[in-house]
Amino acid sequence: MTSPVSRGFHRRRGPAGAEAGKLPPGQHATTDFPVLSAGPTPHVPLTEWTFSIRRGGQALRSWTWPEIQGLPAETVTVDIHCVTRWSKLGTVWRGVPVRTLLDQVGYDAPHVLAFSDGGYTTNLPIGDVSDGRAWLAFDYDGQPLAPEHGGPARLLVPHLYFWKSAKWVRGLELLDRDQPGFWENYGYNNYGDPWREQRYAGD
Ligand SMILES: Nc1nc2c(c(=O)[nH]1)N[C@H]1C(S)=C(S)[C@@H](COP(=O)(O)O)O[C@H]1N2
Numbered sequence: 253m254t255s256p257v258s259r260g261f262h263r264r265r266g267p268a269g270a271e272a273g274k275l276p277p278g279q280h281a282t283t284d285f286p287v288l289s290a291g292p293t294p295h296v297p298l299t300e301w302t303f304s305i306r307r308g309g310q311a312l313r314s315w316t317w318p319e320i321q322g323l324p325a326e327t328v329t330v331d332i333h334c335v336t337r338w339s340k341l342g343t344v345w346r347g348v349p350v351r352t353l354l355d356q357v358g359y360d361a362p363h364v365l366a367f368s369d370g371g372y373t374t375n376l377p378i379g380d381v382s383d384g385r386a387w388l389a390f391d392y393d394g395q396p397l398a399p400e401h402g403g404p405a406r407l408l409v410p411h412l413y414f415w416k417s418a419k420w421v422r423g424l425e426l427l428d429r430d431q432p433g434f435w436e437n438y439g440y441n442n443y444g445d446p447w448r449e450q451r452y453a454g455d
């Protein structure tokens with residue numbers, strides 16, 4: 253009997269099974285959790301830690317650690333994609349939606365620059381952090397986020413390459429004009445959509 257499905261249909265183009273359709277182009281799945289840090293891991297005591305939304309360098313609003321912990325948090329299961337070509341599928345995080353924080357400030361800026369202890373920065377359009385697809389994450393896999401992975405808290409923006417998920421994040425600067433962050437200044441793509449393979453400037 254002739255198969256109703258042509259042979260060509262069975263050719264493997266990239267990953268099969270559970271990974272099918274979940275890996276953006278040029279990515280492979282990993283089960284470990286690589287650490288990628290451009291500098292040393294900062295250690296700030298939680299009693300001194302704050303998260304701020306700033307404009308023109310001035311804090312419009314700051315939250316202490318207990319204040320952040322008192323906000324409604326979400327547990328999310330997401331796939332993360334590093335520009336160095338590893339993806340980790342089904343990672344579980346807990347955090348406060350960035351939208352919740354922005355809503356407490358009121359905002360009208362088109363861009364943000366996330367800033368971190370250690371000086372790391374990364375830029376994002378406001379829509380990508382205000383629409384429920386970005387979190388201030390403080391738990392990973394049911395445990396407090398490890399320092400090397402950005403603890404006590406990091407940005408989690410899984411729909412963009414993982415360099416946009418700033419570790420040790422301490423706030424967002426609201427910007428009228430877009431401003432490249434750390435890796436964007438070194439030639440990484442300004443937006444970084446893994447599904448459009450926007451790895452480097454010009455992609
Ligand atoms: N503050 C800070 N955040 C950062 C980085 C960094 O060097 N410093 N590296 C980015 C990059 S390139 C990636 S892939 C991820 C790595 O996160 P991980 O070390 O938890 O895997 O963090 C991103 N956030």
Ligand SMILES: [Mo]
Nearest residue numbers: 288334335415
């Ligand atoms: Mo990365």
